[in-house]
Amino acid sequence: MSSTSDTGGGRRVGRPRATQRPDSGLSAREELLAAAAELFTTRGYAATTTRAVAERAGMRQATMYHYVAGKEDLLAALLESTVAPSLALAEKLLADGGRPAEDRLWELCRADVTLLCGGPYNLGALYVLPEVRAERFADFHRVRTALRSAYGELVAATGAGAALGADEARLRTDLVFGLIEGVILVHLSGPERAVGPFAAATADAALRIVGADREGRGPGAAVPGA
Amino acid sequence: MSSTSDTGGGRRVGRPRATQRPDSGLSAREELLAAAAELFTTRGYAATTTRAVAERAGMRQATMYHYVAGKEDLLAALLESTVAPSLALAEKLLADGGRPAEDRLWELCRADVTLLCGGPYNLGALYVLPEVRAERFADFHRVRTALRSAYGELVAATGAGAALGADEARLRTDLVFGLIEGVILVHLSGPERAVGPFAAATADAALRIVGADREGRGPGAAVPGA
DNA sequence: ATTATCTATAGATCTATAGATAATGC
């Protein structure tokens, strides 16, 4: 066990912190990430100072540099943590040729919406940050592009998708992808909605965009509430 | 004519600018807004300095304060310029009871996508800025909320919408609204696409989300390219 | 006289580093 990452039972090595707090169970780096997630999404990335992040994580500003290289480091880690699980699921679903593409697409959509809206902060809003276009975040963009391709393959494997023609299929894939990430904005203005039914409804809507019919397929009702 | 806003034919009052440029035809305030639009969307709001905006508009940093109260002023003006024309159109369409709701909803969707993606900058991306939640931007939020209500009324007036039940209709309205604003993100990652067909395709997709069928109705083909 | 602009700058940050300090570990 590395002493840096574990949260340690009793006494800890090193000078004690200036302001003690009850043990959160998170490592110092995790606390920094949680603090950054909250501050970046509520106050904005550029508007958040290293001091604000460190202080919220319970340490002094300079101490932060013991764990991360700087603000960009935190942002990159947060972005990848959002998109990586989606891609993992997408690849699992792509490999599972046994199930109808409609069902797999539906499941991917629902999982992504759950991920984007389910957490305590609206991390998806970070996607739009202009600073994210920088070369520094190329890794994140690669993963996101791969995720979009997975959507494209599932759409094409769909009955309706196969009938569409390449251009139209690409267009509908983009629209589905746009819908899924658009829930970020919906979620921004009404975060009180229950995530479960909302995610299912969004997945239904995605299939309607593709033109695929999935009456009663897969988990959950096709149109909950109707 | 106010001397501040017109671009003036010949000689202009006041000390000449340090660096002269060919007359753009825009007033000083408009040049500041254009500069802000570009810089806010490409580098980020908080990351853009007043100096950068002013310099890009062809004046020195301090001169900017002659025209605007500060950065927030610029952001508020940009946000309202994006959403105000949408609301104006929405109200016109709501009043026009003669046309089928499906057609009117389609037109509103297409117009909004055109507005969001048609300009030289991706102003829609500014919606997501955390700093926009501040009280300072309440006006913008009021207009945006009114726009969403207009979407809701059109959805409900639709044949499919009327059959849905209040909760489900509200949900689908939110999904449509999410799709429209989601194109901001789609546009971010592929700004090269032609806006016209894309806007029409998005409007088609919106009707599919609602459950409304509009084969061959209204302007343009229902499924361009198919 | 009026106007639009300029230069200069005070005051308030913010980041990242240097070096000191207070724990545990051996």
Next chain:
DNA sequence: ATTATCTATAGATCTATAGATAATGC
């Protein structure tokens, strides 16, 4: 000895204001 943290701060901003300046207008 090693580690995690602290305090202090140099250097680099950035915003908003004060006051000077160079045009036109009358």
